[in-house]
Amino acid sequence: AQSVTQLDSQVPVFEEAPVELRCNYSSSVSVYLFWYVQYPNQGLQLLLKYLSGSTLVKGINGFEAEFNKSQTSFHLRKPSVHISDTAEYFCAVSDSGAGSYQLTFGKGTKLSVIP
Amino acid sequence: KAGVTQTPRYLIKTRGQQVTLSCSPISGHRSVSWYQQTPGQGLQFLFEYFSETQRNKGNFPGRFSGRQFSNSRSEMNVSTLELGDSALYLCASSLGGDSVGYTFGSGTRLTVV
Numbered sequence: 001a002q003s004v005t006q007l008d009s010q011v012p013v014f015e016e017a018p019v020e021l022r023c024n025y026s027s028s029v030s031v032y033l034f035w036y037v038q039y040p041n042q043g044l045q046l047l048l049k050y051l052s053g054s055t056l057v058k059g060i061n062g063f064e065a066e067f068n069k070s071q072t073s074f075h076l077r078k079p080s081v082h083i084s085d086t087a088e089y090f091c092a093v094s095d096s097g098a099g100s101y102q103l104t105f106g107k108g109t110k111l112s113v114i115p
Numbered sequence: 116k117a118g119v120t121q122t123p124r125y126l127i128k129t130r131g132q133q134v135t136l137s138c139s140p141i142s143g144h145r146s147v148s149w150y151q152q153t154p155g156q157g158l159q160f161l162f163e164y165f166s167e168t169q170r171n172k173g174n175f176p177g178r179f180s181g182r183q184f185s186n187s188r189s190e191m192n193v194s195t196l197e198l199g200d201s202a203l204y205l206c207a208s209s210l211g212g213d214s215v216g217y218t219f220g221s222g223t224r225l226t227v228v
Binding site for chain 1: 119121146148150157158159160163171173205207209215216217218219220221222224
């Protein structure tokens with residue numbers, strides 16, 4: 001079984017400041033890792049994913065994440081946030097070897113960008 | 116190209132009724148998954164279909180069922196609705212096979228009264 005812990009339920013940050021949203025996972029097998037964003041009354045949009053290779057993954061809208069296998073973490077970062085980044089962010093994990101990529105999600109982190 | 120389309124967007128049903136939600140995946144995508152999102156439980160996996168076969172099922176009661184048609188469109192059905200079934204139901208599609216990563220629809224907001 002897999003699990004995902006997003007350490008902060010809410011993160012307020014001032015506009016143009018950097019932000020880090022933390023994600024830790026637990027799994028007994030190799031995993032794929034994802035970050036999704038959800039705007040109000042909308043579905044989930046994929047920000048980035050780690051499948052293999054370089055541990056630093058760049059995504060859309062200036063976001064990046066670093067996979068740390070020893071710390072079982074996949075933290076999301078952005079060097080300078082914008083008002084439009086206000087949304088809820090979900091970290092997710094799936095088993096890389098199962099042939100079925102069921103996603104297990106964290107509880108989400110609400111990012112509020114303060115003007 | 117068109118994204119994942121879910122219909123209807125909003126639905127209000129009475130306790131005890133049944134409901135069917137529809138999902139049209141991105142053209143060419145053969146894998147469709149369903150998730151339930153509630154404030155208390157977050158995002159939970161319901162089931163996944165690939166080429167009309169259910170590959171995986173989450174920990175939900177038998178009142179929740181689904182199917183996939185030959186054109187990859189999928190439906191999920193919930194019978195004997197309970198108040199706790201009120202949620203945002205999200206559908207996601209993927210190419211399947213070795214392709215990893217799902218594209219989500221905007222969801223169907225189900226309210227049970």
